[in-house]
Amino acid sequence: MKILIYGAGVIGCTYGCQFSSAGHDVSLLVRKGKAEKIKDKGIHISCADYRSGKRQTTETMFCPKVIENLSSDNDFDYILITVSSADLMDVLPSLSKSAGKAHIIFFLNLWDEFDEISGYLLPHQYSYGFPFMAGGGRNGNILDAIISGSKYSKTMLGNADGKKTPELEIFFGILDEVNLKPFISGQIINWLVPHYVFIAAISAGIINSGGTTKNFLGNKKLIKDTVKAIREGFGICIRKGINPKREKVNQLYYLPFFICIPVMRKIFSNEDMASMFDGYLKHSVKDIKFMLDKVILSAKPYDIEIPYLTGLRKSIDSL
Numbered sequence: 001m002k003i004l005i006y007g008a009g010v011i012g013c014t015y016g017c018q019f020s021s022a023g024h025d026v027s028l029l030v031r032k033g034k035a036e037k038i039k040d041k042g043i044h045i046s047c048a049d050y051r052s053g054k055r056q057t058t059e060t061m062f063c064p065k066v067i068e069n070l071s072s073d074n075d076f077d078y079i080l081i082t083v084s085s086a087d088l089m090d091v092l093p094s095l096s097k098s099a100g101k102a103h104i105i106f107f108l109n110l111w112d113e114f115d116e117i118s119g120y121l122l123p124h125q126y127s128y129g130f131p132f133m134a135g136g137g138r139n140g141n142i143l144d145a146i147i148s149g150s151k152y153s154k155t156m157l158g159n160a161d162g163k164k165t166p167e168l169e170i171f172f173g174i175l176d177e178v179n180l181k182p183f184i185s186g187q188i189i190n191w192l193v194p195h196y197v198f199i200a201a202i203s204a205g206i207i208n209s210g211g212t213t214k215n216f217l218g219n220k221k222l223i224k225d226t227v228k229a230i231r232e233g234f235g236i237c238i239r240k241g242i243n244p245k246r247e248k249v250n251q252l253y254y255l256p257f258f259i260c261i262p263v264m265r266k267i268f269s270n271e272d273m274a275s276m277f278d279g280y281l282k283h284s285v286k287d288i289k290f291m292l293d294k295v296i297l298s299a300k301p302y303d304i305e306i307p308y309l310t311g312l313r314k315s316i317d318s319l
């Protein structure tokens with residue numbers, strides 16, 4: 001398959017490198033002025049892979065094809081959008097003009113961009129997904145990728161109407177081939193929207209604690225305030241017609257603290273989960289502020305009190 005990764009960051013390169021290892025023809029679309037360096041040197045990916053049950057590290061020079069513009073006569077089968085949430089709006093016009101016959105998969109955190117996307121593209125042109133199987137950060141020129149070993153981790157895929165289409169099933173096969181644990185959800189929007197709240201709130205909590213998951217998990221008051229912020233955000237989801245409880249994973253945050261906190265400590269203190277968060281947050285403070293602002297703004301029309309979300313947002317304001 002010919003796959004274009006739109007956004008050569010942590011997620012794009014981690015997934016792209018896996019596809020390439022299975023023999024797919026992978027290209028990266030990068031910002032203007034960045035292509036030559038990548039063409040010359042490639043991208044150094046240091047990957048800690050926990051899928052076997054223990055940490056296995058590999059060092060790879062990922063040398064895909066690189067482009068700076070999408071041309072409308074492209075022959076890509078798939079375009080995977082892996083820019084950060086704050087950058088999505090900039091890429092939609094070029095997709096609308098130049099996606100050609102490629103099937104687009106929006107592979108990032110989304111909150112209320114669905115109408116906007118449908119204003120640029122026809123329904124059959126795209127699907128949604130989420131890289132809940134991998135993550136990490138950057139260390140200078142090295143990309144520190146983590147592939148999760150957790151039984152809860154998977155690569156989410158789905159269409160807004162819940163239907164399985166051939167395009168999704170073929171992409172499922174590509175992910176399955178490289179053991180990135182694909183899962184086609186019949187309610188992908190219902191998965192993505194509460195996840196956005198969860199990730200914005202917990203990330204702000206971790207940043208507030210000094211930027212490490214370990215510090216965060218050691219601070220009971222901060223965990224409680226973060227869970228209260230998640231619950232406020234879930235309240236906004238409900239007003240928007242999304243029920244977080246329909247995803248089992250979200251039910252944890254409704255449980256009494258004496259159950260919720262120890263379970264959170266268990267899940268997030270896993271080495272792979274913790275290093276994924278710690279890596280992600282080093283380069284994503286701007287994105288987290290953007291995400292929290294969006295969530296907070298959408299509470300306004302419903303007149304909902306959200307002191308914990310606004311408190312978390314304020315706590316990271318000066319960074």
Ligand SMILES: NC(=O)C1=CN([C@@H]2O[C@H](COP(=O)(O)OP(=O)(O)OC[C@H]3O[C@@H](n4cnc5c(N)ncnc54)[C@H](OP(=O)(O)O)[C@@H]3O)[C@@H](O)[C@H]2O)C=CC1
Binds near residue numbers: 029
């Ligand atoms: N890292 C992680 O652990 C995880 C991240 N996610 C989610 O995945 C998404 C991507 O995250 P991540 O990979 O970490 O982010 P990164 O910042 O590492 O990657 C995004 C990439 O997109 C590039 N980009 C942005 N706009 C454009 C554009 N107009 N043209 C070309 N390139 C562009 C950026 O370039 P530049 O650097 O020049 O801005 C950057 O290289 C986010 O929604 C994040 O929340 C999900 C799970 C885990």
Ligand SMILES: CC(C)(CO)C(=O)C(=O)O
Binds near residue numbers: 131199277
């Ligand atoms: C939890 C983590 C770091 C990896 O999945 C993440 O960024 C996300 O899910 O949005």
